[in-house]
Amino acid sequence: MKTSAREDLLEALCILSRTKPEPPTISDLSDHLSRTPEEIRGHLSTMQDQGDLRLLSGDRVELTPEGSRIGNQVAKKHQVLECFLSDILGMDRGTASEEACILEHDISDEALDRLDRYMSRPGKRWRRGKHEKSSLPTLLDYPAGSDLKVSSVKCPGGCQRLFDMGIVPGEQVRLVTTLDNKAMVIHVKGFDIAISPEIASCIFVERAE
């Protein structure tokens, strides 16, 4: 059995056992990983012999402390990588998650540790990025009729209403019309929403493919 398959299973078990109080079942696992139960059953018995987990009655699976440690480690790697790929490199959430699934098995602990620290100190490492931020395109920079994707929203006043209306990173918006002062109507989740220019200036976007 490959290490990546083992790590994937441990990661899945960790995530599944967080959502529910009772241990996950084999069918939960097969749903989560999109594999057949037979395939999973084979791997699980090997892993039980290695001491990663215990198979319980009713097809339930419980992690041993060691299995849980490895699973959590992989899950953390996945999260850090996905965060990096989507939030910083601007990849689509879904693709970032798939990519993270591949990378998480090979990245060294040190590289991951440094990446994690790099991302948790945006103030220090992002000075250059911050400088660029002012030149990142916002809704104000596109003409009416553009199909756009929200990359981030930075509202000084905490624009909860924008988030509630679905203007969150990754969301597709269409710029329907603009006025002379750049007040605009955008189309989000099937609704037309009118916003003032100062609000539009805090919604950073890029062209949707």
Added chain:
Amino acid sequence: MRLGLVGNPNVGKSLIFHQLTGIGVEVSNYPGTTVDLMKGNLCFKHEKLELVDLPGIYSLEGNSPEEVMVRTFIQEKEAEVLIAVLDATHLERNLYLFLQLAEFGKPLIAVLNIMDEAAKQGIEIDTAKLSSILGVEVIPVAAVTGMNVAEIIPAALFRARIPAVQVPYDHHIEAAIRSIQSVHPATRLQALQALQGIGTDPETNSLVEALGPEIEEMHRMTIVQIIAGNRHHRAEAIADLVSSDRGDAHPDSLDSLLTSRRSGPIILVAILLSILVSVFLIGSFIEEFLVGVFEMLVISPFSALPLDPLFRQLGLSLLLALQAGLGIALPFIFTFYFFISILEDSGYLTRAAFLADRAMHRLGMHGQGLVPLILGFGCNVPAIMGIRLLRTRRERVIASFLVSMVPCSARTVIVAGIVAVFIGLPAALSIYAITLGLVILTGLVLSRITPGEQYGMILELAPLRVPRIGNILSKSWYRIREFLFIAMPLLILASLVLGLLQYAGFFSLFQQWITPWSEAVLGLPGYATTALLFGILRKEMALETLVILAGTADLPSVMSLAQIYIFAVVSVLFIPCISTIGVLAKVVGARITLLVSLYTLILGLLIGAIINLVIV
């Protein structure tokens, strides 16, 4: 037993509410707020139920007055069962609110409304599947045609369940929830609320202070944003699972005409002007008729009664107040709100707000500030109530000044009654021009000097549709209620006080004192200034008092045309009426109310004095 209707704006909640309760709706403020709450009763199998229509909201975690009110309402368990109304044509964003609602763990049912429109757009929704995912009963409804509306109450009474659906949050958020719970007993909901800065428990909040910044730094987003993102993600996933391809709505050509930067503003100005002119014409016509009938049927017979002078004075004051109220309320205010309700129901009002965004920015507000300003032309009282939809205090303060200066129906009565009649229409229009010019100037200045931050407009454009006459009438009635129940009682009381003062001879005393000032500053006879003073109680009363004190309705025989003009200008500008002052105090507080009153008083006198200097 009490049931509550919860949902986004424009999902047809009110229509369902009216269909379930019929007539006899009671509108009241939620305790401690100025947010309106509609309550109605209905009977089901001999049991009396109360149905509450909560205001339409986008979120249960926001801080707008409506959102805070609905959150409190749900948390305080004021309704045993909640009915969540969802829009089938916009399932995804409606599920966002539903997912929040589910976290409150209250028994509820979901009503999937606007199924007719969804079918037209080719959207198919698997309600059974939706029901199993959400863990509550889902009833497909088309409120417009009445389909399945009868199913709602039995389902809410007997089959309401606590929803099973849960949002899987980002693992940092989940970890934070767990660590809050491990230190301090809190529910998932309490922990989430604390993380978003709206928690009520101080201990949980202090835990969040330690956890929050770390998460926000890691994601380079606020926690609110992360949580909202997770919820939208889940809502999207559920919507994808249960509905067929969302038919992409075609861009509406009428809509693009109405909101385009070329034709939009022209259409807006044309619509507003034609409404004002129509109200002016229709209103004057009906008013004359009503006042005439009232005079003939009530006042003349009363005057003929042999009564004690005090009672005669009081009775006459009361009747005059009723006559004036009737003469303003029905012809002017109701007609005006009838037109405005058409604009609102057709979805045009939100587009008007959008188009006005630029102009309103100059005045220190944003597009949404247009709505109270327009409402002010009817009556300032509901307009001031409408200020609440502005989000920052700065905007509310500016709006309270400007709205109080907008010439309301009562002031229109003065302008129409003396200036248009004795001097001519151009002179009457010039008063409007002066007032609007001053409103704009005041806005320009206030936008510079008022402290506080300004956020822009975020406004959903309501769908364009043909308004329904029943809805329009009930909305106009709802708006005029504020005039009838807030302004009218004060108006009648003020009339009685005035009657007593007149009886006690206060008028002549005041008149003696004010005459030199009045003649020097405004060039008006003393009785005219006395009349102006009583315009504070009721704007159009300035006119009636003037007629009484002058001893004749043929004013040009006792006053020069310039004096009549000055009288009208000053009475339009100075101090809002007592009802407006009362509502102002409730909405923006005593200090601002005092400032508004002082400002308008000084402005009125100043402009009057200037005109006096220039013309005379």
